[in-house]
Amino acid sequence: MITEVLVRYTHFIAIFVWVGALTAEHLLLKPQLSRLEIKRLARIDGIYGLAAIVVVAAGLTLWFWVGKPAEFYDKNWILHTKVGLAVIVGLLSIYPTVFFIRNQKGPAEEIVEIPSNVKLLVRIELALMLVIPLLATLMAKGIGNA
Numbered sequence: 001m002i003t004e005v006l007v008r009y010t011h012f013i014a015i016f017v018w019v020g021a022l023t024a025e026h027l028l029l030k031p032q033l034s035r036l037e038i039k040r041l042a043r044i045d046g047i048y049g050l051a052a053i054v055v056v057a058a059g060l061t062l063w064f065w066v067g068k069p070a071e072f073y074d075k076n077w078i079l080h081t082k083v084g085l086a087v088i089v090g091l092l093s094i095y096p097t098v099f100f101i102r103n104q105k106g107p108a109e110e111i112v113e114i115p116s117n118v119k120l121l122v123r124i125e126l127a128l129m130l131v132i133p134l135l136a137t138l139m140a141k142g143i144g145n146a
């Protein structure tokens with residue numbers, strides 16, 4: 001019981017950190033940034049990555065080891081859609097992550113043009129992150145069980 005509470009709490013806090021980091025990236029992204037600002041974004045992106053790992057680890061723990069039995073979720077198409085969307089968010093984050101890592105090095109004040117795709121991808125990720133909790137609530141109620 002206490003284990004389940006702790007894992008659910010971990011799942012939620014890591015989701016807050018994930019969405020917080022994504023929101024910070026969205027606010028900080030401008031058409032032009034100095035390498036110092038990109039370095040800051042790369043650090044925020046690192047926090048995003050760690051939070052995402054914790055969300056997935058806690059989610060898989062809830063699925064297979066604590067709380068309701070795994071069979072409750074195994075054939076639930078809404079859970080599978082939710083996990084699929086989380087994977088898509090992760091895939092969409094690859095390009096911004098690689099861009100931040102590649103462009104953070106160099107003279108701190110040097111200005112770099114930021115491709116508009118970077119902000120667009122962050123925006124799409126944020127939109128998908130809004131949908132996922134709705135799917136989570138539905139599947140937790142048993143909706144979507146085959």
Ligand code: HEM
Binds near residue numbers: 140
């Ligand atoms: C791939 C990774 C993920 C897996 C495997 C996963 C799995 C789970 C599981 C098994 C539960 C327990 C549901 C229940 O109480 O019956 C849960 C709850 C929840 N998850 Fe995830 N999850 C993942 C990612 C996410 C993400 C990215 C978000 C939000 C953006 C999220 C939001 C939630 C919420 C809000 C709940 C609570 C639902 C409720 O009790 O009403 N999950 N998750």
